[in-house]
Amino acid sequence: MTDTEQRDLNRERTRELFEQLPTDPSARDRLVELHLPLVEYLARRFRGRGEPLEDLIQVASLGLLKAIDRFDSDRGVEFSTYATPTIVGELKRYFRDKGWAIRVPRRLQEVGLQLAEVVPALAQELGRSPTLQEIGDSLGFSEEDVLEAMNAAQVYSLKSLDAPTGTDDSSLSISQLGAEDEALELFESWASVAPLLKKLPPREREILYLRFVANETQSKIAEKLGISQMHVSRLLAKTLASLRESVGSFDA
Amino acid sequence: MQEVNTGVNAVEVRTMGDVSLSVPAKPDFLQVVRAVVSGVGARRGLSYDAINELCLAASEAAAYLLGLTPAEGAARGGRLSVRLRAKDDIDVTVMTNAPVPMWPPPAQRTLAWRILAGLVDQVSFVLEEGCPAIRLVLAGPARESVTES
Numbered sequence: 001m002t003d004t005e006q007r008d009l010n011r012e013r014t015r016e017l018f019e020q021l022p023t024d025p026s027a028r029d030r031l032v033e034l035h036l037p038l039v040e041y042l043a044r045r046f047r048g049r050g051e052p053l054e055d056l057i058q059v060a061s062l063g064l065l066k067a068i069d070r071f072d073s074d075r076g077v078e079f080s081t082y083a084t085p086t087i088v089g090e091l092k093r094y095f096r097d098k099g100w101a102i103r104v105p106r107r108l109q110e111v112g113l114q115l116a117e118v119v120p121a122l123a124q125e126l127g128r129s130p131t132l133q134e135i136g137d138s139l140g141f142s143e144e145d146v147l148e149a150m151n152a153a154q155v156y157s158l159k160s161l162d163a164p165t166g167t168d169d170s171s172l173s174i175s176q177l178g179a180e181d182e183a184l185e186l187f188e189s190w191a192s193v194a195p196l197l198k199k200l201p202p203r204e205r206e207i208l209y210l211r212f213v214a215n216e217t218q219s220k221i222a223e224k225l226g227i228s229q230m231h232v233s234r235l236l237a238k239t240l241a242s243l244r245e246s247v248g249s250f251d252a
Numbered sequence: 253m254q255e256v257n258t259g260v261n262a263v264e265v266r267t268m269g270d271v272s273l274s275v276p277a278k279p280d281f282l283q284v285v286r287a288v289v290s291g292v293g294a295r296r297g298l299s300y301d302a303i304n305e306l307c308l309a310a311s312e313a314a315a316y317l318l319g320l321t322p323a324e325g326a327a328r329g330g331r332l333s334v335r336l337r338a339k340d341d342i343d344v345t346v347m348t349n350a351p352v353p354m355w356p357p358p359a360q361r362t363l364a365w366r367i368l369a370g371l372v373d374q375v376s377f378v379l380e381e382g383c384p385a386i387r388l389v390l391a392g393p394a395r396e397s398v399t400e401s
Contacts, residue, residue, distance in 0.1 A: 119300055129301035132294050147294045150303070151287045212370035217301050233304050240312060240367060 010034060011078060018073045031068050031079075032061070038080060039064050042087050046095070056091065063090030111149035114139055116228040123219040123229075153230055196243055204239045207232060269296075269338040277321050277330035277348055282311045285334050289344065292336045306342065306390055309371035310334065313346040313386040316364040320384070321350040333383075340392035344372075347385035355384040 013034060020027040043056035067083035096109070118138050122130040130138075132146045139146070197205055203225070210216045210224065218236070222229040273288050275281035289310045293303040314332055321330055330350040337343040356377035364386075368375040374389035 129299035131297055131299055132303070133297075135300060143294060147290060150300075151283075151290055212367065215370070218304060219301050229301070229304075233308070237308060237311075240308075241315070243363065 011080075014079045015073065018071065018079070028068060032064060035064055035080070035083065036061075038083065039087060042084065042091065046091050051095075056094075059091055059094045060087045063087035066090065108145075108149050108152045111139065111141055111145055112153045112230075115146070115149055115153070116230050119229050120219060120222060124223075129217060129219050153234075200239065200242075204235060207235055208239060211236060271336045273334045273336075274331050275334075277318060277332045277350055279315070279318060281332065282314055282318075285314050285332070285346075286311050288334065289336065292338055293342070296338050296342060298342075302390070305371045306344070306388075309368055309388050310344050310346060312364065312367055312371070313344075313388060316362075317346060317348045317352070317384060317386065320352045320355075321348055342390040344388045344390075345380055345385050346388075347380045347383045349383050352384040355379065 014031065017027040017031045017034070021031070039060040040057055043053060043060040046056050047053055063086050064083060067079070067086040070086070071079055071082050073079075115135065118135060119130060122134060122138060126134070132143045132150075136143045136146045141149075197208070200208070207221055207225070210221045211218070216224070218232045219229050222232045225232070271288060271292055273285065275284050286307045289307050290303050293306050298306065314334070317332065330348065333347050333349070335345045335347075356379070365375055365377070368386070368388060372388045373391040374387070376387045378385050378387055380387075
């Protein structure tokens with residue numbers, strides 16, 4: 001049987017099971033079984049981000065159950081078309097929630113996400129880094145909310161820095177970006193830290209150079225590298241922490 | 253989180269321009285230091301970038317001192333104290349009550365000093381009330397330039 005024939009058969013079987021579902025609860029289990037390959041396929045797309053595949057399959061299965069319970073066969077779309085974004089949404093939500101080292105209220109997470117967009121836009125518009133009052137006014141939040149979101153952002157797992165930067169699998173991680181720059185030589189001339197700096201990924205070295213040698217602001221660095229200021233801030237903190245760890249007592 | 257509630261037993265706010273904080277000498281509490289520093293920075297009207305950098309400097313200073321403090325020191329009640337004074341300048345002093353051999357170090361030869369000097373206007377490794385301390389100063393005029401740059 002060809003793949004197309006198999007797919008057509010699965011679709012037909014899915015339609016039949018949804019017809020049986022109102023009178024036969026066991027049809028739900030058979031729908032789950034029939035779509036486990038889809039669950040596994042989607043879960044595998046999220047592998048390599050620090051979570052065991054078994055856990056991802058469980059999360060994706062939960063997404064499948066939600067999709068089965070919410071699907072309306074009268075709408076004329078195929079179930080797999082409907083289920084895929086529901087399952088992917090469940091997986092993304094799982095990563096979003098798991099990504100915080102300390103549980104941060106959803107509202108603050110959302111303010112934090114908006115900060116990443118609004119801060120560079122305001123910096124561009126004002127020609128300087130905005131104050132928290134200006135950020136709050138722009139977002140419709142208080143200065144206190146902005147401050148809380150800033151602090152909450154710092155507890156976000158540093159692991160996320162090296163996660164793919166986009167939503168699709170083809171996006172590069174930060175450490176894969178950037179190239180050697182002759183100007184970095186200047187930074188590396190710091191004799192006492194040179195051996196450690198050479199071990200850093202090019203992008204992290206570039207950020208250290210831009211911040212501590214070229215004396216650029218974090219916003220300017222973010223603009224130059226095409227990443228958010230928050231990313232630059234986290235990356236700086238992560239790099240300094242790793243340098244500190246490498247140096248031990250910090251005295252080189 | 254229980255430890256945070258019981259460990260941060262001394263946050264003293266005399267005025268919004270004079271704040272002291274004492275936490276256990278453990279890395280887990282650096283976030284508390286950052287939160288207090290960012291709060292003072294925000295109330296002084298610092299820009300988003302300037303607040304981030306002052307926090308980064310304060311937590312680097314604290315982490316440096318923690319790195320010199322034996323882990324058993326924290327278990328025996330070692331404390332990390334932070335004092336913020338904000339008038340024209342913002343002055344942050346981070347100190348530890350744990351004994352640190354060879355203090356102050358040859359400051360300008362340390363990586364910590366180089367990094368801190370890139371984040372604030374003045375860095376000094378000093379003895380404060382007999383305890384090893386790092387003093388960071390963000391100068392008023394320089395602060396303005398950070399805000400306006």
